[in-house]
Amino acid sequence: MPAPSYTERVTVVRPSDVEVPGLGTAALLVLVAEDGSDRPCSLGPTGLANLEAAVAEAGSRAARGEVGAVVLTGGGRTFLAGADLTMMRAATTADEVRALAEAGHRLVAAIADLPVPTLAHLNGAALGGGLEIALACDHRTAAPGVRAIGLPEVTLGLLPGWGGCTVLPRLVGPDAALTVILDNPARANTLLDAAGAQRLGVVDVVVGSLEAALEHLGATVTAGRAGGPATAEQAGGPAGAESIAPAGGAVPVPADEAAWSAAVGARRERARAAAAGGAPAAARALGIVEASRTRTRAESFAAEDDGLTELVMTDQCRASLYAADLLGHRTARPGRPEGVEPRPVTSVGIAGAGLMAGQLALLLARSLRVPVTMRDLDDERAARGLAAVRAEIGRMRERGRLDEATAEELTGLVTVTTDLTDLAGADLVVEAVFEELEVKRAVLSELEGVVSPTAVLATNTSALSVTAMAEHLRHPERVVGLHFFNPVAQMPLVEVVRARRTDDPTYATAFAVADRCRKTSVAVADAPGFVVNRLLVRLLGEVLGSLEEGTTVAEADAALVPMGLPMGPFQLLQLVGPAVAEHVLITLREQLGERYPDSPGLRAVVASGRAFVTGGGRPTAASPVDPAVEELFGSRRSPEPLDAAGVLRRVQLALAEETHLLLREGVVSGAEDVDLAMILGAGWPAHNGGLTPYLDRTGAAEERGGRFHPRGVADLP
Template structure:
C-alpha cells in the first residue's frame, strides 16, 4: 500500500504507512461466528502495524462494521489480533514531529475515545489476543476488549507514553486502573516508562492485564468460550470502569499517587520536580488520574484528550520523540556490518577492573575465545576471576541460562605471556590512561601479532593517532571506548584516525554490534564526544567553584537542564583522579580558556575524599566538608567584571553557551558529521535527558545555538 500524507490541505510533511485491517469470519463450536480482525502493516512491508490518521480510520471502519453485524445477530463475538510478532505497535510516533501535529492528534484522539465508548456497548463479547508486542495505542486498543490473552513468549507490553513527553491518551490512563490493581496501574503508566521497562506476557498475566497465556488464536477463542459459558463475560452488564468517589478502588488509586517513588520523594513530588525541569507529562498524567474517582468515562476521556493535545505540541514531547527516533535508528542491527573481518580469537591487554569487564562483554557478544594478559600472573588470574563473575551476574539477571554462562566462561582464559596473544585476530588494550604506557603496549603487541590483526584501544581521552604513530601498521588501529560499568552502559564510541582503514573501522563497528551496544562514531579528537562535552560543563562549574562561589549554589545551578545528577556527584561517579586527568588532557589539547585546570579539584584529589555525601532522604547528595575544604582559599581569577561569580541562572547560561560553542566546533572540525551523533552519545553515555532530546534540540529551543553559532543545529525543527 502506498504511504499517504495526512492533512493534504495543511502544511504537513508527515507520511503515513497505512495499517490494514484484515477481516474474516471464523466458526467456533462454543461461540458461533466470530469476526476476526487482524491488524497488519502495509502489503509487502515488514514494519510493525502502527496507528496514524488513515490507519485509525481503517480500524474504526472495521470495528464499526463488526459492531453493526453484532447488532444484526450475524456474529456472536469479535476477536482482535495482529501479525508476526506484533499485535499493534501503537501510535506512529513520526506524526508527532509534524508541524500540524495538533490537527492530526486531536481528531484521532476523539475517534479513539468514541471507539472506547462504543466497544464497551458491544452486544457481543470482545477478545484481544496479543500474538506479539502491544505498546501504547496498541495496548489501548486491547483495553477495548472484555478478555485479553497473550502468547507465552510475547514481550513488549506497556504504555511508554510518559517517557515520550505525552500520556496514554487514547483510553489507557483512564481504563488501566479498571483492569489491574490501581497501584500497579500507576506504576505501569508512570514509573515503568522512566525505567524503559515493558512487560512480558507472564508479567502481564500476573498483573491481570491478560487473562491467560495461550499458543494461538484458536486456543484464545476456546478460553473465551469457557468464560462465556461460566458467566464471567456478559456484554449486557459490563462494570463501570470509573471508581466511585471514596470507594476502595478510588482510595487505592489516590494512595498510589502519593506513594514513594524513591526514599527521597513521592510520585507526586517526583512529577512536580520533573515538570520544573521541562518534563510536564508525569504531572499532567497524575492530574488526570487524580480527577478520575467520581467522574464519568466521558469526563475522564475528555481530560485525556485535553492533556495529550497540549503535551503533543510541547518542547518536551518534541525532544522525547526525537530521542526515541535516535534510539530506534541507532539500535544494534541484525545484519553484520558490511566489510568487517571475521574475528575468531580476541586478546585483552590488561586485566584490571575495566579490562576484565570488557573481556566478559567480548566473550558474551562474539562467542569466541578471549585471552586476558597482564605482566603479573596474579593480576591476570584475578582479572579472569572477575570476568567470569561478570558472566555469572549476567546469568543471574536472566540474560542467559546457566549452561550458556558456563560455556561463555570457558571461553575466557588468562596469561602473563604476550606470545599467547599471537594468534588473536583482535587485541584490545585497557591499560592505564598514560600515553607512554599505551604506546609501549601497542608496540609490543605489534611485534607478536599478524599484520592483519586489529589493534584496539579503550582510551577515554588520549589521541589514538599519537598512540599509533610509531607503529608499522597504524591503519589497523581503532578506538573502542567502552563506558563503565560495561555491562550496563549501552554506548561505545568508535574512534577513527585519519589512517584507520575502512575495513578496520567496519570491524570495530561489527564488534560493537555483536556486543549489542550502540556504536557512535567519532574522529580522533580530544575527549571524543562524551568526555569533551561533559568536561566543558564541569569546567564552567569548577571555574565558579575555584573563584569562591558557594558550592551548594554552584551544584544546584544546572538543575533546569534536567541532568541525571548534579556536577559534584558526577565528579564522584567519574572518579576524582580520572576527572583531574581528563580535565588536564583537554586543557593541554584544547586550551585552558575553555578547559581551565581546577586547583580545587587537585586539592580534593590530594585529600582522597569524595566531593558529596549521600543522604537517602534527599534527591541529590549534599556537598561534603572535604569539597568545601578543598576549594576554600582557592583564588582563580575572582569575580566577573560585574563583581559576582557566576551561579544560578548566570552559571547555567555560561554552561549552555559553552556547550553550544563546543558542539559548533565539533561539527566544524568533523569530530562528528551530524548533531544527532552528539545527542545519541550523550543520552546513552551520560544520561542526558530524553525530554531535552539529549542536548542540541534543547540548545535550539532556548535560542542559545542561534546566539552562539549563528544558526540552529536543526534548522527550524525545534525553534518557535
Template sequence: MTAALDYPKEVVTSAYVRYLPVPGLDSELALITIDNGLDHTRPTTFGPAGLANLAAAFDQIEARSPTVAAIAVTGKPFIFAVGADLSGIGLIDTRDKALQISRLGHEVFGRFKHSTIPTFAFVNGAAMGGGVELALHCHYRTLSTGAAAIALPECFLGIVPGWGGTQLLPNLIGADGAVTVILDNALNQNRMLNAKQAAKLGIADVTFEPADFLERSIEWAASVLSGSTTVTRPAIDRGQAWTAALERGRALVDAKFHGAAPAPYRALELLEAARGGVEGDQFLAGTAAEDDALADLLMTDELRAGLYSFDLVQKRAKRPVGVPDKKLTRPVSKVGIVGAGLMAGQLALLFTRRLEVPVVLTDLDQERLDRGVAYVHDEIDKLLGKGRVSTDKANRLKSLVSGSLTKDAFADADFVLEAVFEDLAVKRRVFAEVEAVVGPDCILATNTSSLSITEMAADLEHPERVVGFHFFNPVAVLPLLEIVRGAKTDDATLATAFDVGRTLKKSCVLVQDAPAFVVNRLLTRFLGAVTTAVDQGTPIEVADRALVPLGLPMSPFILLQLVGPAVALHTSETL
C-alpha cells in the same frame, strides 16, 4: 475529523475482517487483523487513516446479521501494533489538532471497551503505546509467549499514554504495576517487558506459544464465551497501596528530573485521576484529562527534543552515516581484553554474554587478574539466580572467560580491546606488545575516553586496524558506544567495529578523532562553566544546585566525584 488530520506520509494500517465459525459458538467470531502491508521491520502504527480503518471495520461487524458472538483483534506476523504514527507529530502545529488526534484514538478504541459484544485482543507480537492501549480496551487478552517487546514508552519520548493507558492499566494490574510500566520502565532506557513479565503483572489473561497462538486464542475465547473458562482478576487496592505507588513514582521521577520534564509529572496526575475506576462518567473524565495532557505535551519543546533523540537512537543509529559496507566485516571468534580492573570486568561480561565467544583478560598482577575473572563469574551467577539464564548457559558462559598474565593468550584473537590507564604512552606500549603476538587481521580497539586514536596507532606496523571503541560507565546500562576512526583506520576495521557494537546491543555512533570525541568534549565544556563560576566566587552549593531545572541525572560536582578528579583533569588537559 480525520480530514483535518491528514498525514501525507502516513503508512496506513488496514483492518481486515474475517468471520470465523467456531465450534461451541452459536454464531461467528469476527476477527480483525491490523496490518500496514509491510513486514515486521516496519511495525504497524496508527495514524488518522489507520484509526478510521479500524472504526470502519467495527462498523461492518456491528452491521452484520446475525450478530457475531465476539470481536477479536490481532496483528500481522510478529507485530500486534506499536502505537501512534510518530511521523505525523511534526504536522500537529496547534493544540486543537493535538486534541483531535487524542480524541480520535479514544473514540475508536473506546468502541472495544463499550461494546455489548465481548471483545478480545489476541496480542501475537510486539505491542507498544497505542497497541497496548487497544488491547487494554478489550474485555479479554491473550498474549503470545513470543512477544518480546511490550511497553508504554510515551514518557520516554516526552508525552503520556494518551489513548486510555493511564486509566485502564492501573485499574487492571494496580497502581504499582502501572507505575512500573508507565514511568519506571519508560524512564530507564525505555525498558521493555517480555511476555512472561507482562503476564505476571496481569496485563494478559492467558499466554500461548507462538506456533498455534491464533488457534489456541480462538479456542480459549470460545471457552470463555461458553462459560467453561472463568476469568478472574485480583481486586484493586485504591487506598494506601495506590498512594504508596504514586509516592514511589514521584520519588523516581524527582530523582531523575527534579521537576524539569513535564510528561512524567502529568502521568502521575493521570494515574491519580484513575483511582476512581474506569466506569461511566469516571472513565470519561479520565480520558478527557488524557486528552488535555496529550494536547499540552504535543506542543512542548521537550517532546520535539525527545522525538529528535528517538530518531537518532532508534532510526539513524541503525543506519549511521559513514559506516562501510557490511560485507567488509570480519568474523570475531575470540576477544582479548587488556586489563582486569572494574571497567575491564564489565567489558568482559558484556562480550561474553552478547558474542558468546572465548574472552581472555590479561593483567600483570595475578591477584587483580583473579578478581577480574571472578567478577564476571559472579555476575553470571547473579543472572542465573534471577532466572535470566539457565544453569547450562551460565556454566557455558563462565567457561568462556579466562585470564592470563601474558599477552600470548591473544595469539588467536580477532578483536583485542585495551582498557588500561588513560595515558597515551601506556596505551601505545600496550598496543605494541599486543601487535607482536596477534595475527595481521586482528583488530586493536581502545576504550580511551579522550586520547587520539591516530597518535596511539602511529608507531604500529598496521595502524589501519586500530579503532576507538569508547563505552560509558556502567557498561551494562548505558547504550551509547562512540566508535572513532583514526587517520589510517581502514574500512574493514570500521565495519567490524560497528558489527561488534551492534551485536553488543549498543547504539553505535561514528565520531571524529578529536580530543574527548563528542560526549566528553561537551561534558567538559559544561563542567568547566560551573567550576569557573566557583573559581570566581560562587559558593559550591549554589553552583551545584544552579542546574537543577535542567533535569540532569546528577549535579555537576556529584558527577565529578563519580568520574574522579584525576580523570576529569586528564580530559580537560586533553582538550
C-alpha cells in the same frame, strides 16, 4: 535531519468470520498494513477511521444477531504499535492533535460498548494506543513470543491518551497500572513480555495460537453464563477488576481508596522532580490517573484529550519525539565503511586485567562466544582480574541472567595470563591499561611484536589520540579506537574512533564487534575527548570554574537541575573519580586550550582525599553534596560570583560553543550524532532531544554561532 513531513502509512482491517466454541460466529478484525508490508502497524487519522468503521459494522451485525463476539488481532509482526508518532511530530496546530486524541477515544468507547463479548489477541507487540485498544476489549490473550507490551508514552513526552490513564487502573488496580504507565518507562522503557503481562493482569492468559485464544474466549464466557467463573483469571482479569462504564456513565471506583491514594502518592515526588527537570508528562499522567478515580468515563477521556493535546504542542514533546526517531534509526547513522567485509574474530586478547579490562573480557566472551585472554604484568593482578570476572558470572547466574550451562561456558572462555605471547593468536586485541599516552604506546608496540599481521589492535581510550598511539608502529593502519563506556555491560554506546591511518577493514571490524555486542556505534574522528568526554568535561570545567570564581557549592549544585541530567555535577565528579576528572581536564586543557578552565580546587580535592559527596559506596543522584568542599575553591574570586541561573547560562553557552567547534572539526557527521552519543553515553535526557535541541531551545546555540536544527525538527514549527 529535515523538519518532519507527514504521509500516513495506512492501517487497514481485514474482516472475516470465525467460529468460537459456545458462542457461534465471531467477527474477526485483522489489522494489517495497506501496502502489504510486515511493518509495525500504527494508527493515523485514516487508519483510525478504517478501524472505527470495521467496529461499527461488527456492532451492527451483533445487534442483528449475526455474530456472538468480536475479535481483534494483528496480521503481521505486531498487534498494533499505537498512534502514528510521525503525525504528532508533523502537527502544526492543537486542533490536529485533539482530533487524533478524540478519534482514539471514540474507537475505544465503541469497542467497550459492543453488545457482545470482545477479545484482543496480541499476536505481537502492543504498545501505547495499541495496548489501549486491547484494554477496551472484555478479554485479552497473548502469544507466548510477544516481548513488547506497554505504555511508553511518558518517555516520548506524551501520556496514554486513548484511555490508558482511565481504563488500566480499573483493570489491574492503580499500583500495577502506574507500574506500566510510569515505573516501567522510567526503567529505560522496560516493556512487559506475555508472561509478565499475564502476571500483572494486563492479559488473561498466554496461548499458542488464535484458535486457542478463541477457545479461551468461549470457555470464559460460557463459564460466566453458567454461574460465574471460578477464578479471576477465568474471568479475564485479576480479582477486583472492573470494566469501564458506558460513555457518560459513572465509573466504578475500586473499593480500596487508600490503596489508590498510596499508589499515586508513592510516585508523586519522582514525577515532580521530572517536571522540574523539563519532563512534565509523568506528572500530567499521574494527575489524570488520580482524578479519574471519581470521574465518569467521558470526563476522564476529556482530561486525557486535554493532557495529550497540551503536551504534544510543547517543545519538550517535539524534542522527545525527535530523540525517539533518532534512537529508532541509530544503526543507520553514517560513518561505516560501505561494501567492506570485517575481518573474522575467532579469539580476543585483552591487554590488562583491571576493572575495565574484566568488564570488556566478559562482554566480548558473552557476545562473540569466542575465547578471551586477559594479560597483565604479574600473577597477583592477573588472578585478581580473573576472580572478578568469575564473581560477576556467578552474580549473573544467581540473578537468573545466565543459565547454568551458559555460566559454565563463559567461565571456560575467559582466561588470564602474564605471558604476552599467549595473545599471539588473537584476531582482536583490546588494550585497556592506564589512561596515559606513553603507557598505551608501549603496550601497542609490544603487541605488534607478537600478533599476526592481520590482527586488529583496538584501544579503549576515553580521550587520548589514537593516531599518536599508533604513529610509531609498523602497521598503524590496523589500529582503531573502541571506546566502551563504564559500566560496560549497561552502557549502550561505543565511540568508534578512526585514526589518521586506520584502514577500512579495521574500521569495519570495529563496527562489527560493537554490533555483535549489541551496542550503538557512533563514528568519530580522532580528536581530543572524542564527543562525550569532550562535552562532559567542558560542562564540569565550567562548574568548577564558577567555584573558583566564588560561586557556592549549593548554587552550582542547583544550577543544572533544569537540564534534567541523571545526576548533578558533583555526584558525577565523584563517580568518575576526582583524580580521573583532574587528569582528563588537564589533558583537554593542554590539547584544546584555555576554555577548559584550570581548577586548583580540584587539585586540592585530589591531594586531600576529600569527596564532593557525603556517604560511602558508589555515588548516585541521591548522594548528598558536601558543602564543606567549597573551602578548597575560590582561587580567582569575582566581585560578583554567578548564582545558579548564571552558572546554568554559562554551561549552556559553553556547550553550544564546544558543539559548534567539534562539528566544524568534523569529529562527527552532524548534530544528530552528537545527540545520539550524549543520550546513550552520558544519559543526556531524551526529553530534551539530546543536547543540540536543548541548546537550540534555550537560545544558547544562536548566541554561539547558530541553530543546530531548523525549526520544527526538534521543537514546535
